[in-house]
Amino acid sequence: MTNQAAADLIARSNRLGADPKNTNYAGGNTSAKGLETDPVTGEPVELMWVKGSGGDLGTLTESGLAVLRVDRLRALEGVYAGLDHEDEMVAAFDYTLHGKGGAAPSIDTAMHGLVDAAHVDHLHPDSGIAIATAADGEALTTTIFGDKVVWVPWRRPGFQLGLDIAAIKAANPGAIGCILGGHGITAWGDTSDEAEANSLWIIDTAAAYIEANSKPEPFGLALDGFGALQPAERLAKAAALAPVIRGLASTDMPMVGHFTDSAEVLDFLAASEHPRLAALGTSCPDHFLRTKVKPMLLDLPAGASIEDSIARLEELHTAYRADYQAYYDRNADAESPAIRGADPLIVLVPGVGMFSFGATKQTARVAGEFYVNAINVMRGAEGLSSYAPIDEAEKFRIEYWALEEAKLARMPKPKPLASRIALVTGAASGIGKAIAVRLAAEGACVVIADLDLAKAQAAAAEIGNADVAIGVAADVSNEAAVLAAIDAAVLAFGGLDLVVNNAGLSLSKALLDTTEADWDLQHNVMAKGSFLVSKNAARVLIAQKLGGDIIYISSKNSVFAGPNNVAYSATKADQAHQVRLLAAELGEHGIKVNGINPDGVVRGSGIFASGWGANRAATYGIDEEDLGAFYAQRTILKREVVPENVANAVFVLCSADLSHTTGLHIPVDAGVAAAFLR
Structure with missing residues (x-):
């Protein structure tokens, strides 16, 4: 990048976006204008760099900027035909792009291009939106900022809003920015530093005024019985x-969940005014596009039983869907996109916290963050005045905007396992790790469970951040530890869809050398451990009512009789029959149960590295380093089995292509005739 204005813009954007007091993830946009040489004419041309559609200020890079010619953008004023033609103006931005144009221009491009300032920031700070959504926001703007900040009545983002702000700046030469009613703030400056300073001054001044002048209990007095439960x-x-809530929220389409029990959420739900305020919904377009216009609120006290809470949540979900359908029907016309689903994206449970949902863990988490922003906005507005969001007709116009539909259409096609949540035991190394890596690569959220917590967390970190994978401790032979691991998975991602019983170990000994302790250890980890994991995971899968998969990593030894491994082979046979038993029992819930029978996996295997490999090599009279090749040569295909081969089979079993397959064992052994299933 050679243009200093654009470089300064990215640095400013990253600083502003890094602090949540200024704006939230993917919220707001920034711009800079500057001169470049036109490569065709060789003459200087004024360009504008502006954050493109869907980008995030905190992580903005050059590729996320749209680049437009200012003269051509401002020339669009001559063809603008009014509010009914806003969508046409966004399409017209393509004809103002410079060169390849960079990222797709957003709806706010006009705001930046039409305002006569070299640098412009449009942000969604909680403090600014609190003023923007207060019933007397215009008067508060004058009181708080004097003539330095001007009030702009609500207008849907678009070309006309850009014209409005440009006119306000021209009419108020001393102003540094404006409060956009129901929406956020816009600030400007002659330099990048000046624009940033002006943005921060508006944000901080609003926050200080709210802090100094808010009434003591903006959400009302404490509501008896609705306080936070102990941690x-x-x-x-x-x-x-x-799991129940995730199942309800996934009625129309599968969702990933996120749980938040922050002080902001718990305090809001403990106060007497929370039902009224929750019903009013969010206001800033960035908020309700991710949270829906309002949340689903459990109207029971914190101490309500699990059974009563579930029954009431199911009733409320039915009512929520009917209410959302009615909202759509009231506001939709012949040109409106089809309804996108009537399930809630935010579910509030007093005393417990907030469950938020999205197509991915990131979108679920961000939806929760946006609702916390909305709570902060309501607190500020109620503290000074009363919260008065934009009306539902305006919300609908934005939620079902053709431009929003077009943005959704540009999203990449989901990966095969998108929205699925997987728990893999013994996944810090070897076969389990390969399975976790493959499932994550296919779009799943993955919980890596292992006896060694540090190794589980390290393996998860290799796969991705906490929106993709987490590591948890799990001694599968201990039911309390299994329950804790499953609870951690559920709280991290909302539920479970796919469980892989992979944890295992082996001691290669002849019958007369096998001790009772040897037998118990292997059966506790594999037979009992698989039983405990399947039993407790099945409770989650059944509660969700979304079906699911349970997969056992058994062994060819479950059917093949070989020397010196009686305990290992017997427990693998136990696992193999668990597959058949559970497939028969859980099928009525849409849960598929299948198994995989690998041959000896030497490379990358924790079992082989822990002594099993040396023992098996000694049994066959070969060097340990030759064991993989030895196993390969005794197979029909003469191929060594590696962890990734097993991972491939797991993916196939849980993919849509085998949606009608349960009770199956897939050999992954390169062909061992003695282990053929009969």
């Missing part, structure tokens, strides 16, 4: 409710 009880109730 342990709160998390236990959240884990019990999460």
Whole structure:
């Protein structure tokens, strides 16, 4: 990048976007104008660099900027035909792009291009939106900022809003920015530093005024019985409710969940005015596009039983869907996109916290962050005045905007396992790790469970951030530890869809050398451990009512009789029959149960590295380093089995292509005739 204005813009954007007091993820946009040489004419031309559609200020790079010619953008004023033609203006931006144009211009491009300032920031700070959504926001703007900041009545983002702000700046030469009613703030400056300073001054001044002048209990007095439960009880109730809530929220399309029990959420739900305020919904377009116009609120006290809470949530969900359909029907016309689903994206449970949902973990988490922003906005507005969001007709016009539909259409096609949540035991190394890596690569959220927590967390970090994978401790032979691991998975991602029983170990000994302890250890980890994991995971899968998959990593030894491994082979046979038993029992819930029978996996295997490999090599009279090749040569295909081969089979079993397959064992052994299934 050679243009200093654009470089300064990216640095400013990253600083502003890094602090949540200024704006939220993917919220707001920034711009800079400057001169460049036209490569065709060789003459200087004024360009504008502006954050493109869907980008995030905190992580903005050069590729996220749209680049437009200012003269051509401002020339669009001559063809603008009014509010009914806003969508046409966004399409017209393509004809003002410079060169390849960079990222797709957003709806706010006109705001930046038409305002006569070299640098412009449009942000969604909680403090600014609190003033923007206060019933007397215009008067408050004058009181708080004097003539330095001007009030702009609500207008849907678009070309006309750009004209409005440009006119206001021209009419108020001393102003540094404006409050956009119901929406956010816009600030400007002659330099990048000046624009940033002006933005921060508006944000900080609004926050200081709210802090100094807010009434003591903006959400009302404490509501008896609605206070936060103690942490342990709160998390236990959240884990019990999460699968049910996720199932309800996934009625129209599968969703990933996120749980938040922050002080902001718990304090809001403990106060007497929370039902009224929740019903009013959010206001800033960035908020309700991610949270829907309002949340679903459980209207029971914190101490309500799990059973009563579930029953009431189911009733409320039915009512929510009917209410959302009615909202759509009231506001839709012949040109409106089809309804996108009537399930809530935010579910509030007093005393427990908030469950938020999205197509990915990131979108679910961000939806929750936006609702916390909305709570902060309501607190500020109620503290000074009263919260008065834009009306539902305006919300609908934005939620079902053709431009929003076009943005959704540009999203990449989901990966095969998108929105699915997987728990893999023994996944810090070897076969389990390969399975976790493959499932994540296919779009799943992955919980890596292992006896060694540090190794589980390290393996998860290799796969991605906490929106993709987490590591948890799990001794699968201990039911309390299994329950804790499953609760951690449910609280991290909302539920479970896919469980892989992979944890295992082996001691290669002849019958007379096998001790009772040897036998018990292997059966506790694999036979009992698989039983405990399947039993407790099945509770989650059944509660969700979304079906699911349970997969056992068994072994060719479950059917093949070889020397010196009686305990290992017997427990693998136990696992193999668990597959058949559970497939028969869980099928009525849409849960598929299948198994995989690998041959000896030497490379990358924790079992082989822990002594099993040396023992098997000694049994066959070969060097340990030759064991993989030895196994390969005794197979029909003469191929060594590696962890990724097993991972491939797991993916196939849980993919849509085998949606009608249960009770199956897939050999992954390169062909061992003695292990053929009969």
